[in-house]
Amino acid sequence: MKMNKSILIIDDNLTVCLMLKSWLVKKGFQVETASGANEARQRVKEQPFDLILTDIRMPEADGLSFLSWVRKYDSDIIVIMITGYADVESAVLSMKAGAADYIPKPIEPEHLFNKIEEAFQTQEYKQKRNRFSNDFIKPPGKEYQLLFNQLDQIAEQSEHRLLIGDRGTGKASAVKYIYEKGIHHSRPLIMLDADQLVSNRIGSRQQADSGEGGSLLLEKFNAARGGLFHIRKVDQLDINFQNQLLNILTKQARDENFTQVIMSTEKSRLSLEKTLIPKLFRLIEEGSVTLPTLKGKxxxxxxxxxxxxxxxxxxxxxxxxxxxxxxxxxxxxxxxxxxxxxxxxxxxxxxxxxxxxxxxxxxxxxxxxxxxxxxxxxxxxxxxxxxxxxxxxxxxxxxxxxxxxxxxxxxxxxxxxxxxxxxxxxxxxxxxxx
The missing domain is CATH 1.10.8.60 (Helicase, Ruva Protein; domain 3)
Incomplete structure (x- = not known):
């Protein structure tokens, strides 16, 4: 079961709230409670919850009307209804209205944990499926056919590559496509915005002199060990970071912990050539991929x-x-x-x-x-x-x-x-x- 998830428990019975909270906290969840619909709405507005566990009967509003409000306010929140024997029909209606599941009283701890785990797993599967289908749209035309052929090759051969494209052309989506299609999909995908390195340098002269910004580059790269490391706005790297990147690209061993590096930029090749040190530019410009724009198509x-x-x-x-x-x-x-x-x-x-x-x-x-x-x-x-x-x-x-x-x-x-x-x-x- 995934931990560090936040859960809101809604029940006007304080004893029930505290009992459920105790069980879930021991499992590693972050838990808040509310005694009714009005308090619950305020809680939801104040912080994001991953799951709401609510009695189908509550003061101020019934569970179905509260469920309807949650679905409109934040449809990503999972809702599981708690129901008594007499309310099973209402619980079934709540599932048709968007609840993930329902749990009958009296609640058994293991039954509760299983229901929550199943709900999170189902949501994760749907999100992954939707994210993949949304990110990897393949439009018609030879230009996009060529693009996806290039991305497939990069994924299959686990090559370091540079993606060039104007804003909004889908560079990050292309990186995700490479990651999902390639051999690294079971290992981490780590993204680093070059702005983070720049701000580290600007933020403290002492930090800049000590090379702590460079440590962040290496730290992120090491976090992606065996996976894929995406550096956005590579054109904004200063010369020190460029040399570190050059070492990363040229000195990695091709073993089970080999990390694929994908760089992206909105700059043209000509602009990039003026910004990067020659050896790095020649290395990443060769085989670079340009993403199409929409204008006039x-x-x-x-x-x-x-x-x-x-x-x-x-x-x-x-x-x-x-x-x-x-x-x-x-x-x-x-x-x-x-x-x-x-x-x-x-x-x-x-x-x-x-x-x-x-x-x-x-x-x-x-x-x-x-x-x-x-x-x-x-x-x-x-x-x-x-x-x-x-x-x-x-x-x-x-x-x-x-x-x-x-x-x-x-x-x-x-x-x-x-x-x-x-x-x-x-x-x-x-x-x-x-």
Whole structure:
């Protein structure tokens, strides 16, 4: 059973709450309790929970209405209902409404542990399946066919490689594809943003002189032992880190602990050549892979519109079956500087603005350009990691995402392309009212 998971127990019987909490704490879970629906809602708003264990009968609200609220507020939270013999029918209804399972009273410890473990395993399987299907979309056309052939070769031969692509083209998704398809998928996947090394240097001159930033590079590399190590924004490495990276790339033994290194950048080859030391540039430029942009590619844009509309319908519980030709044409004509990620956000935003099963032309103003919710990073790469000093920018984007998602945290996190725990932490940090 996975530990360090957070669980909220809801029961108006204090003795039951304390008993369940005692059992679960001994198993390594982080546990909070609430005596009713109102207190539970407040708890959920204050911190992210992985699982809620709730009595189907509670003060202030019944279990089904509370379940409905949880599903709308954060659909990633697992809910297991506790039920008495007389409430089994309600428990079955709750599972149809989205509960993961139910546990009859009196509760046996081992039965409880098994139910929780099964719920987490089921969620992990679904997330892995959904993540794989979402990250590894294969659009039509020779350009993408060539790209995936190159990625397959990198995965099969466990080669160090450089990925070059504008923001939003899917560099992080390509890394995940290589990882899942390659021989390292059972070992760690570790990502290091070169900004972390730069900030370490800037943060303390003493630290810079002592080489602690370099230690972070080696520390992350060692953490990925036998797996895959992804260095984002490799162009931002200073000369000391470049030399360390060169040693990593050239001196590794090809044994069972060999670690594949994938580097990525938004810079052009010409710009990269001016930034990197010659030996490192020659080593990583050879065999580098360039990810396609969206601009002007009607067939590919149409494919992604269809895919992301299906995603939006499923996630937002919409039934949009058609899109007005005006919106289609604007999407074909738009330059998409944020590429796939910006297109995804635009389709989600359009879906949120649509009532009914047809996406009308009247919502087109504001979907594109400066008024749209633009992603500032690569696909599947967190928007908030770009520049943590820009607090006003982060807060503005969080508020916009929450407004678009009508307060749904899971959807807001998807729009921002961050995990929901990061979203919760940022909401708390900036005192965002939800």
């Amino acid at each position: 009607k067939q590919v844009i149409n494919y992604f519109i269809s895919y992301f509309l299906h995603f939006a319908n499923h996630t937002l519980d919409k039934q949009i079956k058609s899109i007005d030709q005006v919106i289609y044409q604007q999407m074909y004509d738009y330059a998409w500087p944020g590429n796939i990620q910006e297109l995804k956000n635009t389709v989600i935003k359009a879906a949120l603005l649509t009532d009914g099963n047809h996406m009308p032309a009247c919502i087109a103003p504001g979907l594109f350009g400066k008024d749209s919710l633009k992603q500032k990073s690569d696909s599947a790469e967190p928007i908030l990691i770009l520049d943590l000093r820009k607090e006003n920018y982060e807060k503005e984007k969080i508020l916009e995402a929450l407004k678009l998602s009508k307060g749904n945290k899971t959807m807001a996190a998807s729009i921002l392309n961050i995990d929901r725990k990061t979203l919760y932490n940022k909401i708390k940090l900036y005192n965002v009212t939800t």
